[in-house]
Amino acid sequence: MAQSGNPIQPANVSQYDASHIQVLEGREAIRRRPGMYIGSIGERGLHQLVYEVISYAVDEHLAGHADSIDVTITADGSIRVADNGRGLSVEVEEPAGKPAVERELTELSFGPKPRTGYWVSGGIHGVGLSVVNALSSRLTVEIHRDGHRWTQEYEKGVPITALTRHEESSGHGTTLVFLPDGDIFESTLYSFATLSQRLRELAFLNQGLAITLTDERPQRPVRYHHIDGLRAYVAHLNPYPPSLVHSPAIAFESENEDKTIFVQVAMQWNTWSTGGFHSFANSTRTHEGGTHEEGFRTALTDIVNDYAQRQRQITEDDEDITAEAIYTGLTAVISVKLAHPLVEGSTRTKLSNPEAGAYVQEVVREHLTDWLDHHPDEASAIIRHILNTST
Template identity: 85%
Template sequence: MTESGNPSQPANVNEYTASHIQVLEGHEAVRRRPGMYIGSTGERGLHQLVYEVVTYAVDEHLAGHADTIDVTITADGGVRVADNGRGLPVEVEKPTDTPAIERELTELSFGSKPHAGYGVSGGLSGLGLCVVNALSSRLTVEVHRDGHRWTQEYEKGTPITPLTRHEETGEHGTSIAFLPDADIFETTWYSFATLSERLQELAFLNGGLAISLTDERPERPVRYHHSDGLRAYVAHLNPYPPSLVHSPAIAFESENQDATIFVQVAMQWNTWSTGGFRSFANSTRTHEGGAHEQGFRTALTDLVNDYARRQRQLSTHDEDITAEAIEEGLTTVVSVKLAHPVFEGSTRTRLSNPEAGAYVQEVVREHLTDWLDNHPDEAAAIIRHILNAST
């Protein structure tokens, strides 16, 4: 990233030389333009700091090394995120003789995480911990790894203590505590409700992962653990059993042969709401949808029309049921996990991987068709509901 000299002075092209170029690296670049990395310096960006640290812990879970994440809003207004994963690496790396953990917290290493081992990764593509560190007035990292406890402290992205080895331990995991920089953020007050909603969402999306949230301002502990995954998520979104067209929710999942795309779907029709669609890529909410949403909708529209005609609930002379009628009252959650996600825009709100859309189509056509064929009574009720919505 570059910045020209004093913007208040008129530019003189004859005096513009290399000495006028300022190269910003690491925490300096983040602190100069925080919005480029976390979206804003308001409440959204403030909470994004927590999500980035939590995402590192979720990645440990997805890699098979963590099943618990504990998030605490501390009494001083900071946040502490602890997991029982492998622990950030502490070995010294050549040629810089810098501990790997320090590089992770100070270097903008675009691409996959420097310490690797992640087939799927969310967050800012390996930048998350560095960005959080740069935008914190104080950050402390504690790691249990390689038979010892290790600690290091930072101020505004700069280490103020060396990585220090402490007593022996048989535990493993990482704990990161940080205080957002009041000179950067418009507010430093964390919303318990906002964090709680997102953490519960992550627990739904990552079945078997236990996530707790504690507020020390006063203490308000909650714990989320959903072994039923997306089916439990849809049940949470559809809280009125008498309005359900069918129960339980339809749920299925599949992974492609190359193990590069994992798809999970849960869906349920109801009569009390217009329905809603929530999609995720690597546990990140894709508010603007993208290939995975389009793949689902294309497959759903085609197969519902095909099934209705096969069951003679729709004649060969009837027009196709529209996508709008099919989705009336339908609550859907689609989650894809990809080795190489491609997002449009810096806020990561639209997934553009065509292979994700194609695979979601394939999975929905196969599994939803099987479900309809094997649940004829529920399937008939769904088609009747859809036909009523189309009139």
């Protein structure tokens, strides 16, 4: 089994140009039926616009080209998202005669984003920047790439200026500023708390990525940057050290031999809460679980029972420890990154890739068994805690 400390790397991350564009549908369909693309025209859909823009910046991080994202709620209610990635492509593609960035902002694409050269993309919906542009009363893109600064402006998804090359620049990255269209959304007032929660989550899930959120309305800025990744996430979810059954959290990660699935897990038992599972696919919360979470649960139940029997904390004549008892007080984060996430469920947040479930089972069986064998004192405390909850 191959292992890696970094998420899956794409095969050709340097190839990011107009040839990767795929055309599906235009702005009029988006403006007529916005709920089909962002879920609603209420608060959920309003914030989804921000998440779509951020997902492109996260893609640059996953591809190894960006380590910071700065998000700002401006004084007039616009959103500004800046990253230090390569910058959206400014290459003009024939025969359309349009810059790649203009096509990215005006042509609709769903799902994983092969057009951008990313093997793994942030998010599991991925409706793209064109939806954000079409549902914004105005949008401005600024790019530092190919030795210059470039800008272009849009109104309701329509370019009102050509892509313009400005002064020379040694920088790199993309800044998008957009104002949601008040004729479409029930409200255009962004919640600092809602954005802050999601950005902190993304920082936990994407180890080493620094994300800042600033509110110019005003609100104090926040910055999230977690070198410890999911272990830090579990520590955040389990804030009371005296209640911990063991410390630090158990954490492990692995990439399969084909480099098509990357799994990260962190888990810790405590005595103060009932616990909870937090599962993600490509950094998007899978609220309805799915194959990756099922794989984790199946492996965990088998491993705990096997270890308890081997250590004679239960005998072969005893009934197996129930899953309910094992889960009590357990806080677990399961994150998978894969190229083509398949989703279902009432909110389209249930992962259904069978290969993800199988590989999570394999990873958990190997790494958790190894951890228990090498930490006998902590392992014994965990089994005692579980047995106490089952009585």
